[in-house]
Amino acid sequence: MSSVVFTNVTIFDGSGAAPFKGEVLVDGQRIVRVGREGAPISAPQAQCIDGKGAFLMPGMTEAHTHFSWNDQPSLTAIQFMPPEEHMLWCVRVAKRYLEMGWTSALGAAAAKPRLDVVLRNAVDAGEFPGPRYLAGSQEITILGGLADNTLPHMPFRELNFGAVVSGPEEMRAMTRMFIKYGVDHLKINLSGEYIAGLSAESSPFSEEEIAMLSAEAKRAGKRVAAHARSAESVKQCVRHGLELVFHASFADEEALDMLEANKEKHFVAPGIGWLISTLYHAEPWGISEATATKMGYKRELETAAETLQKMHKRGIRILPGGDYGFAWMPHGTNARDLEYFVKYIGMTPTEVLLSATKLGGELMMRPDELGQIREGYLADILLVDGNPLNDLAILQDPKKITLVMKDGEIFRTSHDLLPPRGEVHAGTKLPADAGVERAVHSTTH
């Protein structure tokens, strides 16, 4: 078992306390001591990493990822990536998330039935680097709904982006199929999406279909995630106990009351970066601000900002991340959400970092051992050059994230923090590429 002590760091521990100067000792996969300035940790056997004043914080959780989205400008481009290349793509994306400090992620739907599950299994087995990962299903949808991307001449269901069901029994079969594949949670598209030509305020599923999904998921001990932009779809999430609510832009007062009354159960991952980027950053791909406004995104962003501000005041858990993996918001740029949470939702920088860390541990269903710098907790740790509480944008810069540790193992570090390879304490496992600074967008496509 390897042992590492971080000295000379400012610790943001994810508890809500103000950052303090101190030291952190990691032994094996866990944090075993957190020391404050003036009470140094004595650990002569440990590899010492002098943080030189760096900001030490828990690894972050991305609450709504689609590793199989391939940084292209359309859903069709994702849909038609052949399965073999698609799997390799997901492997590369997983590494990119880890490089950017996302040590945990929740898969919000895969573009093919088993991509998420196979990726999670490979990462868990140590075959490839990636965040701790909860694997999702494909997006379950209705005929003509969001993610039913077949053209009239294409065979029904074959090659489709989503998993199309009609009626409760088909829903039962589809749910059981994904459970058989080993998903951690199911995903359902309970509302539309403007870019697909479907109103975000539509709610196309019948109550019977949603009830069936919920019953079958619960029987297997699985959670359910929902694309839920309309007010009614958010209410459906609460009525049917679907824990993971994505978007929630048009949640009305009744929906907010329902969510607040059940706030211990639900998480909201608004994916607000999608609204902002599609509205303001997609022009090179043919979506000008005027076009996106016409689609409905400006109104949705304005409404979502108001809704999320209310939600935050009510103490409903809101987490960063969501829908990165398009040309105008490529994988790895996810930390843009942190600034957006301040600007659009009115969170303080401390609240934002807590939502990315402490709440992330809760989202990952490991609140007692993940998301904080605390004795006994899993050693998912970042060293950051600079103070994100003064400037959250530094977490978008791979050069500023100087070290990523997951499960007590150092994944990525800049040259100056670690002693040369030969001096590393025997038993310390370093990946072959540790010490190599890489650009985030090194992947070509």
Ligand SMILES: [Zn+2]
């Ligand atoms: Zn999504």
